[in-house]
Amino acid sequence: MVLSAANWHLLSRSAAWGQLLLRNGSVYTPASGFQEEEIREKLLAFPGGSVDLVKQESGIAVLTVNHPARMNAFSGSMMVELEERVSQLEGWMEGKGLIVQGAAGTFCSGSDLTAVRAISNPQDGVRMCMFMQNALTRLLRLPLFSVALVEGRALGGGAELTTACDFRLMAPGSVIQFVHKHMGLVPGWGGATRLVRIVGSQNALRMLGGALKVDPEMGLRIGLADGVLEGSQAGEESGACALLEAKQWLGRYTEGPAPVIRAIKAVVQSGRELPLEVSLRAERDVFGSLWGGPVNLQALVSKAKHK
Numbered sequence: 001m002v003l004s005a006a007n008w009h010l011l012s013r014s015a016a017w018g019q020l021l022l023r024n025g026s027v028y029t030p031a032s033g034f035q036e037e038e039i040r041e042k043l044l045a046f047p048g049g050s051v052d053l054v055k056q057e058s059g060i061a062v063l064t065v066n067h068p069a070r071m072n073a074f075s076g077s078m079m080v081e082l083e084e085r086v087s088q089l090e091g092w093m094e095g096k097g098l099i100v101q102g103a104a105g106t107f108c109s110g111s112d113l114t115a116v117r118a119i120s121n122p123q124d125g126v127r128m129c130m131f132m133q134n135a136l137t138r139l140l141r142l143p144l145f146s147v148a149l150v151e152g153r154a155l156g157g158g159a160e161l162t163t164a165c166d167f168r169l170m171a172p173g174s175v176i177q178f179v180h181k182h183m184g185l186v187p188g189w190g191g192a193t194r195l196v197r198i199v200g201s202q203n204a205l206r207m208l209g210g211a212l213k214v215d216p217e218m219g220l221r222i223g224l225a226d227g228v229l230e231g232s233q234a235g236e237e238s239g240a241c242a243l244l245e246a247k248q249w250l251g252r253y254t255e256g257p258a259p260v261i262r263a264i265k266a267v268v269q270s271g272r273e274l275p276l277e278v279s280l281r282a283e284r285d286v287f288g289s290l291w292g293g294p295v296n297l298q299a300l301v302s303k304a305k306h307k
């Protein structure tokens with residue numbers, strides 16, 4: 001069976017595993033009683049900043065959390081924009097990689113405390129948390145390799161955002177800190193659940209319980225960081241260099257045809273989330289979509305040697 005990228009996507013959307021990971025990528029749906037439109041309207045009442053997406057021909061996109069006046073804190077409208085950008089990425093069949101960064105040399109200081117104060121009743125708080133859990137779960141489930149480029153600080157919800165990427169790259173002097181305890185909170189955007197899966201429950205307990213400032217050295221040691229940037233430049237140039245370095249770093253994983261790169265992410269993602277037998281079937285389906293396909297046949301013809 002020879003499948004184009006578009007047909008591969010159709011197959012993935014129709015198969016059982018695809019329904020789980022792609023079409024029904026949200027955790028909370030109208031069927032489970034979640035009225036997304038209601039909280040969307042409330043969030044839009046707290047504007048400021050933006051979440052910008054640039055898709056490049058190389059198949060790598062850059063998502064920028066952009067609210068420098070508030071250290072890139074998420075206003076309500078930015079939460080809505082994040083969800084919209086994730087939708088755009090879900091429809092981008094040529095996509096292979098994604099870099100998530102903050103504007104102006106710092107990552108993100110979590111939720112905008114001005115907006116949070118205005119919706120501090122528990123009901124709206126839980127709805128906001130469900131909205132963000134949906135958006136970040138869909139971000140992590142995208143069939144492309146994602147990396148959080150952490151410069152400056154990733155605090156609170158900003159730390160949670162880093163865990164919704166496949167990898168984290170830290171710049172020298174950067175810090176990832178789950179400050180929730182100091183705010184009388186626990187993570188609510190899915191960050192605790194994802195953190196346990198990344199660093200294990202002991203490290204997660206230490207990080208959350210002590211509101212630890214994780215620097216690049218500690219990040220590497222506990223497996224939260226996947227790499228540290230060299231970053232010798234200062235100021236604006238430093239941001240451009242960091243982005244270039246992140247693109248080069250990601251390139252080692254995204255080099256190659258999109259259907260294969262996306263399939264690799266899909267099989268790992270199903271292994272991460274699904275019960276063993278369901279994941280094995282998913283792997284079989286993805287394998288079947290590539291076997292005998294153009295890339296596979298080309299490799300056979302060229303008698304590839306893996307020295």
Ligand SMILES: CCCC(=O)SCCNC(=O)CCNC(=O)[C@H](O)C(C)(C)COP(=O)(O)OP(=O)(O)OC[C@H]1O[C@@H](n2cnc3c(N)ncnc32)[C@H](O)[C@@H]1OP(=O)(O)O
Binds near residue numbers: 112
């Ligand atoms: C489920 C989600 C849970 C959450 O995310 S709760 C939020 C967790 N985040 C925080 O508590 C961050 C609080 N902010 C800070 O600790 C510090 O501002 C921070 C980020 C270390 C930066 O410190 P400095 O470099 O000294 O800069 P600064 O304090 O003067 O900040 C510059 C301007 O940014 C503002 N800002 C920073 N973080 C914000 C936030 N999360 N929400 C709203 N505004 C925020 C800060 O108020 C200041 O504004 P202004 O210049 O005074 O008008």
